[in-house]
Amino acid sequence: MVLRCAWGTCNVAERYPERLQNGVKLILFPKPKTNLQKCIRSIKACGRPHEQLNIQRINKHKAVCSKHFVGGNGPTVEFPDPLQADGSAVRPTRPPRKRTSTFTESNPVQFLHIIQTKIGRIQNIDEGKPE
Structure with missing residues (x-):
């Protein structure tokens, strides 16, 4: 090599x-x-x-x-180690984007719609009706 x-x-x-x-x-x-x-x-x-x-x-x-x-000229007695990489070497990878929900409890209309939908599904299951 x-x-x-x-x-x-x-x-x-x-x-x-x-x-x-x-x-x-x-x-x-x-x-x-x-x-x-x-x-x-x-x-x-x-x-x-x-x-x-x-x-x-x-x-x-x-x-x-x-x-x-x-x-x-290479290592010396005074400076035996290489200099620090100055940041131009390798960029760190970006952290993955956080998934954001479109649902927020601060939107009462959307929140109410979701709750009503879930309640409706539960009632249909209790009554034996298919969804």
């Missing part, structure tokens, strides 16, 4: 040399077995949804390109 940048919506990958210009290099994610805390910090900084990037998905093919570190 090809190394690809996992940061936000970055499209740097080994298979496209034109995207690796200006000294951009891919830095592998810290492995959870060797440095769990650093791995978690890097995952959170990438700004991807949990389904796309989590501890179970970290393998030898997950990397971050050097553009996402302070100075653009």
